[in-house]
Amino acid sequence: MSGHGFHVHGPHDHAVEHAAHGGDSFSNNIAVMTAILATVGAMFGYQGGATQNDAALFKNNAAIDKTQAANSWNYYQAKSNKQNLAELAMTLPGVDVERYKSEVARYKSEKEDIKKEAEKWEESSKEWNHKSDEAMHAHHQWALATTTEQIAISLAAITLLTRKKWLQAAAYGVAGVGIALGAFAWLHVDPLGALLLKLGGGAAGH
Numbered sequence: 001m002s003g004h005g006f007h008v009h010g011p012h013d014h015a016v017e018h019a020a021h022g023g024d025s026f027s028n029n030i031a032v033m034t035a036i037l038a039t040v041g042a043m044f045g046y047q048g049g050a051t052q053n054d055a056a057l058f059k060n061n062a063a064i065d066k067t068q069a070a071n072s073w074n075y076y077q078a079k080s081n082k083q084n085l086a087e088l089a090m091t092l093p094g095v096d097v098e099r100y101k102s103e104v105a106r107y108k109s110e111k112e113d114i115k116k117e118a119e120k121w122e123e124s125s126k127e128w129n130h131k132s133d134e135a136m137h138a139h140h141q142w143a144l145a146t147t148t149e150q151i152a153i154s155l156a157a158i159t160l161l162t163r164k165k166w167l168q169a170a171a172y173g174v175a176g177v178g179i180a181l182g183a184f185a186w187l188h189v190d191p192l193g194a195l196l197l198k199l200g201g202g203a204a205g206h
Contacts, residue, residue, distance in 0.1 A: 041146050058129070141181065145185055148181055149182075152174040
């Protein structure tokens with residue numbers, strides 16, 4: 001720890017240090033790859049955090065609009081009660097029937113406007129919930145891509161220690177999968193979800 005804070009070393013840091021002391025092309029290639037993957041993983045992690053924040057914000061907006069809808073429906077119910085009382089008053093002897101008839105008509109008109117308002121808030125709440133679900137799904141995709149890149153970096157670090165070619169190939173392969181997952185998340189494509197949905201539908205059919 002220094003006077004300016006502390007630094008936590010990751011697998012890619014050790015890879016770069018090892019390559020600097022080793023001076024061979026094998027170590028240099030692995031070090032460059034891990035540095036690139038660390039940068040890519042950081043970008044994926046940022047996107048994952050951003051989509052998670054969006055999901056929380058959208059869910060909060062959905063809750064606000066749901067409350068507005070509930071308030072509107074309560075107001076609608078209050079108008080219905082007043083309308084019922086006015087209709088009941090019309091049946092009493094000696095009352096001004098036309099007056100209460102006018103009130104009933106007014107309450108009916110007001111209720112229609114309130115109903116439209118409540119339905120508008122409910123629809124808005126559903127839309128925010130849908131956006132929240134989509135953002136959270138994107139967050140899971142970015143998180144999967146980030147985790148895959150972290151695994152690739154760890155494999156690269158092990159490769160430096162063991163100098164196994166097959167581990168190097170595995171690290172490259174896992175890194176490629178992680179980059180592909182990140183590309184799918186960026187393009188809002190979910191092949192894994194589609195595959196699972198297809199398999200689930202097929203199983204349900206049987």
